[in-house]
Amino acid sequence: MSDDAERLIEFVSSVSGDAYLKVEETLGDGFVRLKVSEAERRQAKHDIRSVEDVVVELLRNARDAHAQRIFVATTREGDERRMTVIDDGVGIPEHLHEAVFEPRVTSKLETMVVDRWGVHGRGMALFSVRSNARTARIACSAPHKGCAISVTADLTHLLERADQSSWPDVEPDEAGNLHVVRGPHNIARRVTEFSCEHPEVEVYLGSVVEIVATLASVARSVLEPSDLLFCDDPSAVPIWQRPAVCADAEELAEVCCDIGLEISERSAHRILAGEIDPLPCVLDAVAPRPRTPAQARPDIYRDRRSLKIAAHDLAAFAAELEEAFDVLAERYYLRLKGDPKVKVLGDEIRVRFLIEKDE
Known part of the structure; x- marks a missing residue:
């Protein structure tokens, strides 16, 4: 304007x-x-009634960006709830970082999604979030590098459930699909419900420090050693992988601040020292799945031919063993009960001596 x-x-x-x-x-x-603008403003106020609703909209936004991993960092200080949601989706160009918070701005020209939470794809989700939150911004995003969205909510105006520490109970249905069956309607429940609806997406929920440790751990599991050792510019890799390529605590704290995850240098040291355990994904936290032991890969270079020794060579070998045994027999008053038994089993040669002790 x-x-x-x-x-x-x-x-x-x-x-x-x-x-x-x-x-x-x-x-x-x-x-x-x-006017359309006023109707949209009132609709946006109606769409978001709690902090939990904000979380759902951010999760749906990441899902629609084709994310396979979503990391939700949240913390409360007094009457303020801070959240940063990082995903590995398609990302948002820098020149659109503000435009996506305007009404009717969407990347879904031909499609919309109808799920358990209603219609998504009208270009109203981020507008609704910003209309109800104290602040909402794209902390970091670029095409093909994912997105980090940070939101701060004033809890005197946008309420949340009193119990934010309890996790919901989850049970499978007859088809084996997981569903939330009980628990307070808090942030953890909303994230768990989303995870049950979309088990193909790995979702992580925790404090800022826990999420940073988890980002680093998950990224290291997919990055090549050369990426970890020789990455001079963390901004060259996707957002969610950047904590894994930091060289020291100072760099880690700076990189995390750039992606909406503010941590102290002391916390960064603890993360790099392995003192902060990475989080399991939400579904593994609420309903651990049995893991099938990994099958050992067949060694195609192994020689599977059995050892073959001619009968006359075995007989000659047994005779030499009998002579060698005579040394022990003389010293320890032993004698053989029959000939030494020599067997060839696969890649082994087994020798057996049956003995008697002299009185």
């Missing part, structure tokens, strides 16, 4: 009041037709 347009709106508002700017048409008898 230009400066002239803003000054005009301010002038009209000062003369006629804000109500004028909300109305497209007066219909009489107290009825009006709202």
Whole structure:
């Protein structure tokens, strides 16, 4: 919006009041037709009624960006809830970092998603989040590098469940699909419900420090050793992998701040020292799945031919063993009960002596 347009709106508002700017048409008898912008603002306020609703919208946003991994870092300080959601989806170009928070801005031109939480794809999710939160911003994102969205909520205006420490109970149905059956409707439950709906997506939930440790651990499991040793520029790798390629605690703290995860240098030292355990994904935390032991890969270079020794060579070998045994027999008053038994089993030669002790 230009400066002239803003000054005009301010002038009209000062003369006629804000109500004028909300109305497209007066219909009489107290009825009006709202402007699209005002209707959208009111709808956005209705869409988000709690912090838990914000979490759901951010998860759906990551899902629709084709994310396979989503990391939710959240912490509360007084009347403030801070959240950063990092995904490995398609990412957002820098010139659209502000535009995505405007109404009707979406990447889903031809499609929309209808799930258990309603319609998604109207271009209203991030607009609704920002309309109800104290702050909402793209902390970091780029095409093909994923996205990090940070949100701060004022809990005196946007409420959350009192119990945020309890995890829900999950049970499988007849088909083996997991469902939440009980538990407070807190952040953990919403994240678990999303995970049950989308078991193909790995979702992690924890504190900022726990999520940083988890990002580093998960990334190291997929990165090549050369990526870890010779990455001079963490911004060259996807956002969710950046904590894994940091050379020291100072760099780790700086990189995490850039992606919306503020940690102290002391916490960074603890993470690099392995003092912070990485988190399991949410489904493994609430309903650990039995793991099938990995099958050992066949060694195609192994020589599977059995050892073959001619009968006359075995007989000659047994005779030499009998002579060698005579040394022990003389010293320890032993004698053989029959000939030494020599067997060839696969890649082994087994020798057996049956003995008697002299009285």
